[in-house]
Amino acid sequence: MTGPTEPTVGTGPLIDAIRARLPELRLLTDPVDRESHRSDETAYLHTGLPAAVALPTTTAQVAELVRIAGGLRVPVVPRGAGSGLSGGSAGIEGGLTIAFTAMDRILEIDRENLVAVVQPGVINARLKAAVAEVGLFYPPDPASFEICTIGGNLGTNAGGLCCVKYGQTRDSVLSLEVVMADGTVIRTGGKNVKDVAGYSLTHLIVGSQGTLGLITEATVRLRPAPPPRSTMLVFFPTLESAGAAVAGIAAAGLSPVTLELMDRFTIGAVDDMHQLGLDRTAAAMLMLESDMPAGAAADELERAEVACRAAGATDVIRAANEQEADWLRQARRAAHYALERLGEVRMEDIGVPRARVPDMLRAIERIAAKHEVRIGTFGHAGDGNLHPDLVFDRGDPRAEAVTKLVQADLYRAALDLGGTVTGEHGIGVARREWLEIQRGPDAVRFMRAIKAALDPLGILNPGRVI
């Protein structure tokens, strides 16, 4: 894009300062370019147009950008692929968006210590592929792993399908390089698996969505690559029976690497899209996978099937080979996209203690009926994290207002069950008024104290999270 830059009032000093102090930096000021950095993937969000979008290639540039923005009291928004679902990287009117897409190098894969050192713009799938080439495995796998960046994953403490076994992004991080609000660059750790020297800034900053510091490098844990997964789909006549199966699988001592759920509406949408011949009469489907060595995997799925049948499962499909497994797995990965074929989708991200999943599913049905809105629910049954997708006809004028009402009912229901308004997408800006309702004003007061201590000018992604 090479359109003329827009001489908006108030943005001149920022752009002038950046050009003067970082002449070699790629800086987007064209309205079209800035417009393309306005939103993330969150539907019905009111976003701002950044004054400029910087694409730094070095940590020093990021530090200088933060110093310039601080001097001018301009808000700084960090951004990866823009695939977030909480508005955390959406533009702030007149702010400086720092897009980390040009800091996309895998700096090191250390096989002996089972770690990789990466820049924040590395795409999750690219890291997975690079470490797989040397027989290693980077577990975090948000459904968007083919497009999302590690930096975004760190910002939200992203989860995914296999975190029921391997934990969330935070659990795979050993150390960060971070540009703090005053431009200081710190390193929070090393390659040590165990290290209790001082407060864990690593654990604090992961999940803070760029409000406490900007991550410019991460040292992440790798594992030896497990065997290819064995995959199984199980269908249930009721939500209760699916919930009972999840409990039964845990009670049997099994730790499947994937334990995903889809409701009837989502099963139908996926089947329409992929023609898989799924049982569309089922109330729910579970997808289970094992990544244990061959014999143990067969045994794990066998025992899981026993637990599912005991809970009332009506139908079980096991992938006969890797190709079939891929095919079944795509069905789950495609859930969100399948629903998007039906209309405009707003995706939610509630979590409940895992035994309350059936209660939450019933609450979702009740809320959908009350507001006369289509909701397809899928998600990570094994860890209680569910994604109700609200599906509206495109251009439905009541969509935004209804979304607000449904969101409130969903969140209230999750909190009443001891749950959370966000399991893996983040508070961002989309759920900000709910943080205090969930955590209580006192806990949030201490979060604000931490924010004020680390970013006294409030320039790092203001208005997000807290």
Place this chain on the structure above:
Amino acid sequence: MTGPTEPTVGTGPLIDAIRARLPELRLLTDPVDRESHRSDETAYLHTGLPAAVALPTTTAQVAELVRIAGGLRVPVVPRGAGSGLSGGSAGIEGGLTIAFTAMDRILEIDRENLVAVVQPGVINARLKAAVAEVGLFYPPDPASFEICTIGGNLGTNAGGLCCVKYGQTRDSVLSLEVVMADGTVIRTGGKNVKDVAGYSLTHLIVGSQGTLGLITEATVRLRPAPPPRSTMLVFFPTLESAGAAVAGIAAAGLSPVTLELMDRFTIGAVDDMHQLGLDRTAAAMLMLESDMPAGAAADELERAEVACRAAGATDVIRAANEQEADWLRQARRAAHYALERLGEVRMEDIGVPRARVPDMLRAIERIAAKHEVRIGTFGHAGDGNLHPDLVFDRGDPRAEAVTKLVQADLYRAALDLGGTVTGEHGIGVARREWLEIQRGPDAVRFMRAIKAALDPLGILNPGRVI
């Protein structure tokens, strides 16, 4: 103890205020009682005599104690079993020690959600036993698990033998109830496995050794109980070969639940104590365990043995049954006590990236020779965390001075290898001057900002960690 209270200048107002506002609280003011709360298990530490020791039974009492202490600017020291190895719970002269030993209830074991809710005074082993009765497993297992408390484990983010597979204490915590420095009681989460609402105060406060808040309750994760462990001891002619075996085990994709190392000096001490017939000519011994299902466990140890033999292992002993396994396991658990039979022991806690373990072991030998001190080293080879135990003759007048010198050389060597001065015991007071050397002044500046934000009067365990 019912001796007379000591009317020390400056302690009167504290004791008077506590007695007036918390008449039902058990408060120790007798010099003998206070003296017994002066030290933890850290050798050669200069400690203070608390003005009083409170044994609260409720969170409300803890909050009131903190408010009283805050009003009088009296330092507050939280304490569990006093088994710490960094001086984190050692007394502060004239301070108020809050011993959590009377808050020792397991409040809930929630089998469906795989969590337990516990008070901080619960002994680790008691929690393990209670959940084992219902087929569950609480992984964190510091070597002191039979005497240490969950509260202490949370304070230091304690590790242990099985954290190579299951992570440290922080990885098993979902939520905390915390009394903050102003007496406010907050709850940091719930029973949700995934919950990204706001900053993770849980992760920040675990490992902060009572300097950011006092933990009065914890919701911890449980797992289905794994099968009984299969155990194997392997002997190596050189440190290099043992290190190569650790790397080979990881490269083979194995995840043993225990991967422990003992050096020749420690092997001898343990063998003297337990007459196990260990190979005392070996330079190092590894203890490996598998907790996979029977067939898979045999396979895991078989493959580990192959990796060990390839690295040059000379001798392999496999436990034939559970009783033999217990016996071998005690050998490792007894390492510290076996060394204590030989003299006064100062235990260190360095960590290095796991591939640098042989380098670190060589450095330890070099440092021992340089200072002419006996050092027995054992520890968690699988995660790079080693415990060099300095062994002095009892009453050796140079012990404290030499400890200081050896400590400095050990820490410098660990840091030169990209390591840490503490893997699981904590900075406490014993390693405080090393925090800035390891993390850098900038990172520590931000830790101090967090401390000041959450505890502006600096009454929570001052002089510890930062």
